[in-house]
Amino acid sequence: MLPAKLFNHVSLNVLKRIHHGTYSPCLYPLSNCLLHTDRQRSRDGVHSDSSVLRRVFNSQGAIRPSLRLNESQHCGRRSFSLSAATIVNSAPAPVQPYLRLMRLDKPIGTWLLYLPCTWSIALASDPGCLPHLGILTLFGTGALLMRGAGCTINDMWDKDFDKKVSRTSTRPIASGEISQMQALVFLGGQLSLALGVLLCLNYYSIALGAASLSLVFTYPLMKRITYWPQLVLGLTFNWGALLGWSAVKGYCDWSVCLPLYLSGVMWTLIYDTIYAHQDKVDDAKLGLKSTALRFQEQTKPWLSAFTVAMMSGLVAAGVNAEQTLPYYAVLSTVGIHLTHQIYTLDINNPGDCWKKFVSNRNLGLLLFLGIVAGNLWKERRETLLQNEEAVR
DSSP states (O other): OHHHHHHHHHHHHHHHHHHHTOOOOOOOOHHHHHHHHHHHHHHTTOOOTHHHHHHHHHHTTSSOGGGOOEEEEETTEEEEEOOHHHHHHHSOTTTHHHHHHTTTTOTHHHHHHHHHHHHHHHHHSOTTOOOOHHHHHHHHHHHHHHHHHHHHHHHHHTHHHHTTSTTTTTSHHHHTSSOHHHHHHHHHHHHHHHHHHHTTSOHHHHHHHHTTHHHHHHHHHHHHHOSOHHHHHHHHHTTHHHHHHHHHHSSOOHHHHHHHHHHHHHHHHHHHHHHHTTSHHHHHHHTOOOHHHHHGGGHHHHHHHHHHHHHHHHHHHHHHTTOOHHHHHHHHHHHHHHHHHHHTOOTTOHHHHHHHHHTHHHHHHHHHHHHHHHHHHHHHHHHHHHHHHHHO
16 A cells, blocks of 8 residues: 555656656656655645655665765766755764864854955955965964864853753763863963964064964853853953964054954954844843843844944954955945844844854955955056046
8 A cells, every 4th residue: 555655646746747847757766766755745635655665764874864965866977965964964973963063064153254354354464365275274274173162162061951951961161072181282282283373473463363362262251240141251262362363463453453353343243242142031030140131122123233333343444454445346236134133133032143143254255355345446446546647
């Protein structure tokens, strides 16, 4: 009975594809047919008999979703869509807990740490020139290592809290996969490598970078002390807005770096307050503090105020860095993005909060491209001015 139902269902799907002109004479694996049939029946509100066979296939290794490889077979060819989580899951088993400890499977935090560095490096570049690729690479490596170190410190401090929250209970230290001593040794390795990256910079930058370590170690404690841990995170995560300029120039132009840094802090207050709304119920039960609990239903007005402060700082940094039209055009887009993000935010929907939080990576990349375009535009403007003076 089951094979007959399955054959009829598959035949119906094939006829539908032919009718809509989407049929391709490719051979699909039986497991894919079963999954497609199951999804189709679920949409029709009918319980799928093929779910039993699907479990059999899974148990026998015919289907391996744990590999997290998005595999499709088109006329005998396989294509794979790799993600950070896929890379971590494909690593040797003894290594995986350490990669998850440094959140290599969730790279959004590394992006948010790295992007303020790229803004500063791009602003410090000579007119008409692209940002220095070597410095961008160094800072990317440093961001990966320091974010990993920060997560290790955080998990060491929060081991007992993480055990009580479903979202964090599977973290390597909380679950017992990695001991505190193993985490401490791993932390030493990460910081040693990060120091190696820092030593590649000039002396001014080395001293400036070392000054941020106190923030890195104390931030995880702030959620126990104040309702503003996101502010401390902002001070920590945006240190690259100072360090990037000094790495290029050998000093900080505070008229540019300070407003850029403060804008980054405001940006962190925006996205991490949104992020904190995912955990506000558990945080309240555990006695932890956050801006999400501080603002509650007044979150949107606070986020709007932070947006105004962020945009004001970016305008000031652009004026002092003699930025040009493309930069300010992108700033307008950034402002629209933030306004839409805040207006449509549902603070009581963890899925929506995560979606809004992750979208800030694209915002940061857009701002970086705007700085680069504005810097390239400088040469054109200066060339036109020189030509006009020559004509005169």
